[in-house]
Amino acid sequence: MGLKMANSKLCIWLFLGTEIMFFSALIGTYIVLRLSSVDVDGDRAWPSNEITHIVTIAGAINTFVLIGSSWLVVKAHEEIGRGQFKEGLRDLLLVFACAVLFLGIKGYEYHGKWVRDILPGRISETRLQAVEKAVRQIGTVAALDAKTLGGDAAKKALVAEHAQLETLLRQEKLTLAATEVRVVTLTKNTTYGQLIDSNVMMARIYRDRTRDAAGNLVSLDQEHHAAYYIPYGNLFASCYFTITGFHAIHVIVGMIIFFFPIRKGLMGGLEEADAQYVENAGLYWHFVDLVWIFLFPLIYIVQF
């Protein structure tokens, strides 16, 4: 009676069945939201990789890392099953190292988004929102104490500048181009220029824009100033961080799962019976790899 397989393996497969539905719900929702994000002309308007700082090469390297780790897991399983514990332990340690490397690269990618404020709920999606955000952030700097800003006179000048910008904003007279000029001018101030540069996101994005041979700014998109506001940017950020975040959590859980046989191996206690544990852990790990295999093209490459 029953299936001719270990109960633990059956349990892992049942668990993976729920995991398939969990991730396909996330990925399916992402595809539907992305396909339905259109501009006023009805064309697809999902933000491009350049605008959202998606680094394809980082995603490709991470794919290699996970594929390599999947191969190492099946190797470790075979080796432990036939009593080659030293080799099995070595491969498990390499799997753990791959997981650390994967999270390191993901952390690098997350950092790139963090410093540019490409985070859910923080992205300006219209020109007006971009102007409002810049004025608000100048206000944050202007609220700092006089000593930090370089003296009473400097603070007074910045507060006055901010008040003037707010007035223009309320009167709907402040354009994006004019705001850019004001922000760039403020960054050149000898006392508080550095604070404006590091606290006002518009200054950061201005610096990010590439220049041609003559030193003139080249806009990131067809439209000038396009990088200051990202239509559907918040939806993108929510999808990106939810999906890749849940995947990263699964990688961390995988590291915890592999920690136990590694510890046992380091203490010289691995035995052939542990091959079953490694096989089950491997099934979970392959699933984590499988999810990434679909996330890589869907997030980093496909433009639909």
Place this chain on the structure above:
Amino acid sequence: MADHESHDKIYLRVFGALCVFTLLSAIADLFKEASPGVVGVVVLAIAVAKAACVMLFFMHLKWERGWKYVLLAPTTILAIGLPIALMPDIGWNYYHRVPTETMIEAERDNSSSATGDQGH
């Protein structure tokens, strides 16, 4: 022992195939600007091929018995069903812009009916 060796060889070959597939995806990315539609189809087809390799060989489904169908068929159906279920309300309607004319007409209708109410 020979069986073990053949398994090891299979795993190595699958690993090699997965690396080649990933490289092909990265190369396809270079042509994204020229023909995004074709590149999209190609990289997704490559992803399916990679997933099949991982599931069949690394997850041993090629050598497992019939239970795999019982377990995976319902989950696959539900997984495909969810995006389809989302399409009518979210995909087709939620983010689509309501044509401006329709909005103006609706506003006009509302204001005229409000005026009509006042008249009574």
